[in-house]
Structures are given as structure tokens and as C-alpha cells.
Amino acid sequence: MAVLPGSTLEAAPGILPAAVLILAGGGVLAVLLLKRAAARAQSSCPEQNWSVPTIDHAQAGDSLFHRWDVRFKLVGLLSLAFFMVATRSLAGGLLALGLAGIAAVAARVCWKRVARRLLAMAGFLAMFLLIMPLTAAVQPGDTLVIFPEIAALAFNLRGLELALAICAKAFAVALLMEPLFATAPLSTTLEGLSRLGVPARVSQMILLAHRYIFVFLDEARRMSIGMNVRGFRKRTRVETLRVMGNFLGMLFIRSFERTHRVHDAMQARGFEGEFPRQAAFDARGGDWLKGAGCLILGLALVLIDRLWF
Template sequence: MPKSLEHSATSWKGQQLKHKPSLIDQLDPRLRVVTAALFAFFIVLSDQLSVLIIGLITAFALAILARLNLKRTLRRVIAMDLFIVGLLIMLPFTTPGTELFSIMGLSASQEGLLHAIMIGLKANASVLCLLSLIGTMNATLLGHTLAHLKVPDKLVHLLLFTVRYLDVIGQEFKRMRRAMQARAFVMGTNWHTWRSVGYLIGMLLVRSLERSERIMAAMKCRGFKGRFYLLDQMTLTRLDYQAAAVAALWFALLAGLSI
């Protein structure tokens, strides 16, 4: 996989979001999470090609509606596709069935090709929908939404803490890496590199943990009783009901096509 694609993870900028305000942002977050979940169910469990194609088109439409950063989104989707492309190329040759064509004595079957196409459609539709409906929220909002959806309290707290530390650990890592580079450390395939990186990770964890302990102590000092309070009262507006109705109709259509 090309390095430029693999490194797409580094573009995490804490809780900053780089997309313009859109219609999707105005919808109730709970509605967005539930819709994305239902969408995944319908798409993944369906075996109809027509349903999958409609699903992928819908997901694209959602991505445009959410005004996702096109370049970044495409990079992520392509990175995922490269990940599964090997699997998909193999499938036609390993599935028995009617022969479609053959290369070097290996015959590709129609069933296998269809299966591979379906997996590709499902994976892309599901990821695009996730990115446009939930990926546009900031991570704290996602945590609060999950709490409103009755996800266990501890898990939500853990999510909020993790989001907080992502930034801290990422920065700490970059700093320590730069310090190593300043001391002329170059990575290679050798024991010295592995030991140094092991120490780097160990030290990264120690520093981050001690920092987290200080944060915890400071929070307790200010009366933190082990839980965050959810200040945002989420209420469904007229727009939400309209969106929910559209989504319900859409799911009914998909269900109708599946039968």
C-alpha cells in the first residue's frame, strides 16, 4: 500500500472538524447514529445486487449532503479498497461455479465475481455512510449521543477520555520522535531500532499515564465525582421528524427490493 494512503490516520486534528456546515449537521445526533446503524444492517445482510447499488448511491448522496472533504474522504475509501482488493481478486478463482474466463489455467467463476462485487459494494456503502452521518460529529458529541442512547456509562466515559488522550499521546509521540531524530536516530531493520522503539512506546505510556493521573487529581480537586454531566438536552425537531420519515420510507423500499 502506498505510504501516502496509509498515513491518512495522521490527519486527526483533535476535535477540529474540517467540513462546511451542512444539512446533516442540523439533524439530531441520535437520529444519525440510529440511521447509520440501520443502514449497515440493511446493506450488509442483503444479498440483492440492486439493493447494494442503491445503497452505495445513497451513501454517496449522503457524503455530498454532508459536504465531506472530498479529497480526504476519497483517500480513506481508496485506502480501504486497496486493503480488500487482494481478497476480491482471489474470490472468483476460489469459488466453484460456472466458468467466466480463465488465466493461466485458473478459471474464474461467475458466482465468485458476483460475491466479490457485492463485498466491495457493501464495504464502500457502509464506510461512506459512517463517515458522512457519524464522522461529521465531533468526538465529544458522539460520546454524549451514545450516552443518550443508553450505552453503558463507563464505556462513554472511556470514549471521552480516549478522545482527550489521542491528542496528548499523538503530540507526545511526535515530540519524542523528534528528540530521537535530533540524536541522529534512523529507523532500520535491526535490533537497535526495535529496542529503541520499544523504549519509546514504554516511555510514551509512562509519561501519558502520569499526565493522566495529574489530570485526574486536578479534576477531583475541583469536585469531579467520577462522572461527566450531559448538559446538552437533545430534542427532536420538525426537521428530524421529516428526515426520519424519509429514512423510514427508504428502508421500506430497500426491504421491499430484498424480498
């Protein structure tokens, strides 16, 4: 049955369960595909150690992103990300997603970690696919699907298209962050931010937070293992809440004590409020060309989205 723009389609009585099953099946299929992609990439990725940061896991590789000056890479890729977010149509979002995927392939990132991050985002973004079609304001020209079981709610196809565009842009930005942060040491990337005018104190806080959040996660994991060895099992009762409260309190105390030890160790090594500069930045003609190429590519993406799609 063809549905003309601006019309209202009344669904058959049994179409609502079928639609729910199709959406659920599509979500399960997407999860399985992401898990399969992560399993295929597992052989090429080292086993993750939660006590060691992994955001810059591909820093030792060799690609055009690895050889790119960090300062120009930050400006170029962040500008491209803003241009991607500025697209309005679903076709523009899908084009941005394709560009981000090409960049991730060129950077030779670990697809196992990429699949995990995208899978974590998918659970949150899936809510848009259900909520926005049901809550989008009806405008002239919208196509509505009415289910007899819930006639008060109309499924707006324009809302579904808008939700898909948001999901596409979110995945595109997430993919683009992989070549930005994974292809250079995090300390070098943050030092590049400082060279661009970001206060050094902000870079220090980000670096320390990223480093020691993994240490605290590893501490929490070891404490949890110790509790399980002693017979603790999570149950829906007051005793479990009391034990978990003690667990969080001990984790906070241990984190606070570790913070003092880390500060004393840094002062013993001569820390006076600034980290020593380790990276030597040397801008070349190729760095300027890559940065200009990102800006031109982002501008072309927005113009195509506005004038064509």
C-alpha cells in the first residue's frame, strides 16, 4: 500500500505486535553483528588490562593520522565533527557516518574496542527510535501511522527519520574520535591542547583523571572479588544495601589515601605544578594540507546536506 505525504495510515489490528517484533529483532540482529565484529577483531587486539589506560592504544601505529601534527589534528577533526553535527537530513548523517568510517579505517584502529563503544551507545540511542516518532509534533505533510490498539498515539515517520539522523551523527562523531585520540599518546594530545590555548591545569586534570580512574576501577574489581570469595551475593534485601554502602565507603577511603600517596610521590620527584614538556611539535606543509582538507570536507558536507538532500 502506497502512503502519500500528509496522509494517515490506519494499521491492521495485528500489526502492532508485528511491528514490535520487527523492531526487537532488528535490535538483536544489530547487537549480534557488533559482537561478531568484535570477536573477529579480538585476535588483533591485546587483552585489556583495566589498570592501564587504553584510549591511546593505537599510538604506535603508522598512518596519515599518526604522522599528523597533534595541534592540526585537533583543530581539523574537531571542526569536522562540528560540521557533521550541523547536518540536518538523514542522508547527510549517513554520509557523515561513512566519512568517519573511512577515517577510522585509515587510522587502523582496533575494531574490537570500536564495536564495544558503539554497542554501549546503541542501547542509549535506541530510545530515540521509539520515543521521537511518538512524541514529534505533527506538521503539515507528515505521514502518520495509527494503530487501532493505541489510537491516541500516532507513529510519525518524520520523527523516525529525525531519530535515525541523530543516531547516525552520534555514531559518526564517536567513530571520528578514534583517529583523534587513539593515534597519539594522550599526554601529547593534551599538550597540543595547551599549545592551542587551553589552560595547562585543565590538561593536567584530564590526564590524571584518565590515568587513575582505571586504577580505581581495578581496585573496585579486586574488592568485589574479595567479597565474592567471602560468600557475598547480591540480593534484593537490606543486608545487600548495607554491604554495598560499606563497599563504596571503603573504595572512597582507599581512593582518598591513594591520592595523597600519588601527590607525595609527585612532589618527591620534583613536581612544581607543571608537567615537563615531552613532545616536540614541528608543523609541516602536509599538516596544513590535512587540516585544510578537513575544513573543506566538513564545509562541503554541510553544503551538500543543505542544497542537495
